[in-house]
Amino acid sequence: MAILITGGAGYIGSHTVTYFQQQEKEVVVVDNLQTGHRKSVEADHFYPLDIRDQEALDQVFKNHKIQSVIHFAASSLVGESMEKPYEYYHNNVYGMLCLLEVMKNNGVKNLVFSSTAAVYGEPENIPIQETDKTDPTNTYGETKLAMEKMMKWFDQAYGITYVSLRYFNAAGAHEKGHIGEAHDPETHLIPLVLQVPRKKRQQLFIFGDDYPTMDGTCVRDYIHVMDLASAHYLAQQYLVAGNRSDVFNLGNGNGYSVKEVVAAARNITGHNIPAEIKERRPGDPATLIASSEKATKILGWSPRYPTLEKIIEDAWRWHCREE
Numbered sequence: 229m230a231i232l233i234t235g236g237a238g239y240i241g242s243h244t245v246t247y248f249q250q251q252e253k254e255v256v257v258v259d260n261l262q263t264g265h266r267k268s269v270e271a272d273h274f275y276p277l278d279i280r281d282q283e284a285l286d287q288v289f290k291n292h293k294i295q296s297v298i299h300f301a302a303s304s305l306v307g308e309s310m311e312k313p314y315e316y317y318h319n320n321v322y323g324m325l326c327l328l329e330v331m332k333n334n335g336v337k338n339l340v341f342s343s344t345a346a347v348y349g350e351p352e353n354i355p356i357q358e359t360d361k362t363d364p365t366n367t368y369g370e371t372k373l374a375m376e377k378m379m380k381w382f383d384q385a386y387g388i389t390y391v392s393l394r395y396f397n398a399a400g401a402h403e404k405g406h407i408g409e410a411h412d413p414e415t416h417l418i419p420l421v422l423q424v425p426r427k428k429r430q431q432l433f434i435f436g437d438d439y440p441t442m443d444g445t446c447v448r449d450y451i452h453v454m455d456l457a458s459a460h461y462l463a464q465q466y467l468v469a470g471n472r473s474d475v476f477n478l479g480n481g482n483g484y485s486v487k488e489v490v491a492a493a494r495n496i497t498g499h500n501i502p503a504e505i506k507e508r509r510p511g512d513p514a515t516l517i518a519s520s521e522k523a524t525k526i527l528g529w530s531p532r533y534p535t536l537e538k539i540i541e542d543a544w545r546w547h548c549r550e551e
């Protein structure tokens with residue numbers, strides 16, 4: 229039976245496709261290429277379509293025997309989501325509704341979902357646990373929380389079980405360097421930092437150095453994209469084994485400040501990456517660090533590449549190969 233991966237041509241999706249193929253799984257990818265890249269994905273079957281086209285999506289389920297769905301397809305830029313709530317609700321929430329309906333109609337019973345630390349909003353506790361309050365501070369996080377809630381009710385009504393994976397900051401690239409993070413525009417810290425030694429930008433702007441952190445810059449929990457990929461595989465196995473729906477954080481449990489990321493990138497690239505302090509970016513919490521104990525205990529997940537150095541080294545290898 230095949231695994232359907234929506235958004236499989238995107239950053240995290242393409243790494244997960246590779247991981248499932250390494251586990252000898254047949255993979256079917258659906259992606260409308262709005263931010264993904266056709267060349268990033270060598271799936272057994274590729275459908276360039278929008279998940280909101282229910283008829284076309286239904287045909288994909290008819291063409292293959294789908295065991296599970298891994299759902300990455302979404303719009304995911306925090307800033308853009310604040311300017312375009314209609315587009316974000318339409319793509320993310322309506323997109324999920326279409327997917328669940330087609331799964332229901334085709335009797336497909338399990339779903340692994342890309343959620344985000346953004347569902348928590350401003351955290352009350354560090355490290356953040358799955359039982360902590362969810363109160364998103366942006367439209368993007370709100371749509372992801374709405375999607376989590378939809379899955380709950382579809383589970384109750386039709387027995388579609390799900391695992392929702394709340395990732396913290398995805399970063400790094402496949403060790404081979406053939407796929408990596410290629411967003412346009414890029415908004416994520418590590419690829420932006422690495423654009424400086426690649427001469428694609430002159431300097432990095434650090435958004436605020438007056439946060440209540442050790443050096444005043446924001447602290448994040450960076451998680452290697454291949455560790456996210458392995459978590460999706462374990463989650464899919466967990467569901468196929470008949471376990472119940474659940475929610476898991478995915479992070480390393482270590483926080484690094486923006487200045488620490490820049491310092492590590494200077495070491496790895498040998499480039500004196502100039503960085504200038506600017507005003508805070510609206511909506512940025514000071515510190516986001518995950519407790520992933522639950523994923524370790526229940527899914528048996530443990531990150532293979534937990535160090536910031538390894539994450540940046542792999543990202544750097546990819547950026548050096550990219551045109």
Ligand SMILES: NC(=O)c1ccc[n+]([C@@H]2O[C@H](COP(=O)([O-])OP(=O)(O)OC[C@H]3O[C@@H](n4cnc5c(N)ncnc54)[C@H](O)[C@@H]3O)[C@@H](O)[C@H]2O)c1
Binds near residue numbers: 237277280301304343
């Ligand atoms: N990158 C991160 O740090 C991060 C953190 C937490 C959660 N996430 C979530 O992980 C998922 C993947 O993120 P990413 O960074 O790889 O993003 P991405 O933009 O690289 O990948 C998303 C993919 O989905 C496709 N897509 C979007 N809407 C679609 C639609 N309606 N129909 C078909 N395909 C569609 C895009 O073309 C793209 O290939 C997203 O759901 C995102 O919200 C990402």
Ligand SMILES: O=c1ccn([C@@H]2O[C@H](COP(=O)(O)OP(=O)(O)O[C@H]3O[C@H](CO)[C@H](O)[C@H](O)[C@H]3O)[C@@H](O)[C@H]2O)c(=O)[nH]1
Binds near residue numbers: 344396397432486
């Ligand atoms: O040019 C830049 C870009 C980012 N930053 C800072 O670097 C940190 C990380 O920023 P990113 O944009 O790389 O990541 P975010 O923490 O804002 O958000 C990411 O992780 C979140 C969960 O932690 C959500 O999942 C979200 O979708 C995903 O983009 C933030 O403090 C940000 O202010 C800078 O200083 N300069």
